[in-house]
Amino acid sequence: MxxxxxxxxxxxxxxxxxxxxxxxxxxxxxxxxxxxxxxxxxxxxxxxxxxxxxxxxxxxxxxxxxxxxxxxxxxxxxxxxxxxxxxxxxxxxxxxxxxxxxxxxxxxxxxxxxxxxxxxxxxxxxxxxxxxSSYGPEPLTTSVEKLADCFVLPKTRKIKSAILDQKTIAGVGNIYADEALFRAGILPMRTLGDISASERLSLAKNIIEILEESLLQQGTSSHDYVDTQGKKGGFLDFLRVYGREGEACRTCAEPISKIILNQRGTHFCRRCQK
Ligand SMILES: [Zn+2]
Structure with missing residues (x-):
């Protein structure tokens, strides 16, 4: 999507x-x-x-x-x-x-x-x-600190579910959720109550950075997305975990894992993410 x-x-x-x-x-x-x-x-x-x-x-x-x-x-x-x-x-x-x-x-x-x-x-x-007004904050116009505050409650909620919830934070879907969690070194199945303040800040910073980087490449075409000229986005080659199940992690060479979390395919590295 x-x-x-x-x-x-x-x-x-x-x-x-x-x-x-x-x-x-x-x-x-x-x-x-x-x-x-x-x-x-x-x-x-x-x-x-x-x-x-x-x-x-x-x-x-x-x-x-x-x-x-x-x-x-x-x-x-x-x-x-x-x-x-x-x-x-x-x-x-x-x-x-x-x-x-x-x-x-x-x-x-x-x-x-x-x-x-x-x-x-x-x-x-x-x-x-x-x-x-029904959506959460826009990541590209919100400070890192404010965005990090979105990931505090409820404590039992899984971090990836929180990122995907449009009422918690606007505009992030499956691809950029997996990528941001990888960059922040956080396993997607961890709960909000288990995540430290510095991890929250790192996650918020990485969400903003990855969205900005992808925007520079006109987005990611993992499926059928094209822009108004019918052109595909250029960010696909920059993905580190999404769609790379079984392939070597670009940081540590461990095969990328895939699980289903809340009905969504979820990609991560068991070694790089804690
Ligand atoms: Zn790794």
Whole structure:
């Protein structure tokens, strides 16, 4: 699933080209994952002008000048890709947005989704506020100390579960949770009550660093993630534990272990992590 660096990469690319654009038309090829549905969505969007495109956790927010917002969650395989006007819609294409920009002219963005878990919703100002405030702190704009404080309670909770909980900390998913725990030298199955203050600080620092490093590489493409140009991210080669079960640890050569923790594949090094 795209996590913070991938969603932020898409946000930056969309914002650069779509800010100040107006939505001219919306064409739905496949209904069912847009709210409101069908013609109601079209009526709600056509004529809106984009103030900017923002992000909260893994949610993309197209904020309009009239205070309304279109939110989009990519989930597993959702994507926004700039396309040519004459593009033929493919099997997984769901919605085509036609936009007019004062400088760039007409642009077309296709919303596609192979696995169909992604969704698009039109939100009022109040609904946007409720959603935005339901997430934990954003790691890229929160201090190391404040982020470390997220990992104190409840004492019986496993550290990896805490990192994945979007209400505890926003935007981190399975890949960066495993990688940050490896870098901090902490085993994923340990409980919050068992983790020292210095370990918490190290974890927070590593979460921030790894997200920033991945962002510089336009994110990680471990599955189907692509950016708005259809390009894969470059961070995959930098992963040290995620997806490397049985391969030699890059620090100590011990084979990387994989277990299932809270239904999620969890990768770690038995020797480097304590
Ligand atoms: Zn190791």
């Amino acid at each position: 795209p996590e913070l660096p991938e969603v932020e990469t898409v946000r930056r690319q969309l914002d650069e080209r779509l800010r100040d654009s107006s939505i001219v038309s919306v064409h739905i090829f496949q209904m069912g994952r847009e709210f409101p549905s069908g013609k109601k969505l079209i009526d709600a969007l056509v004529g809106k002008r984009i103030l900017h495109i923002s992000r909260r956790a893994k949610l993309l927010l197209w904020d309009f000048t009239d205070g309304m917002t279109m939110s989009a969650h990519l989930k597993m395989t959702g994507r926004f890709v700039f396309v040519d006007e004459h593009v033929k819609n493919g099997k997984h294409d769901r919605i085509l947005f036609e936009l007019q920009h004062p400088l760039y002219g007409r642009q077309f963005v296709m919303w596609s989704d192979v696995r169909k878990f992604g969704y698009i919703s039109v939100l009022s100002k109040k609904e946007r506020e409720e959603i935005v």
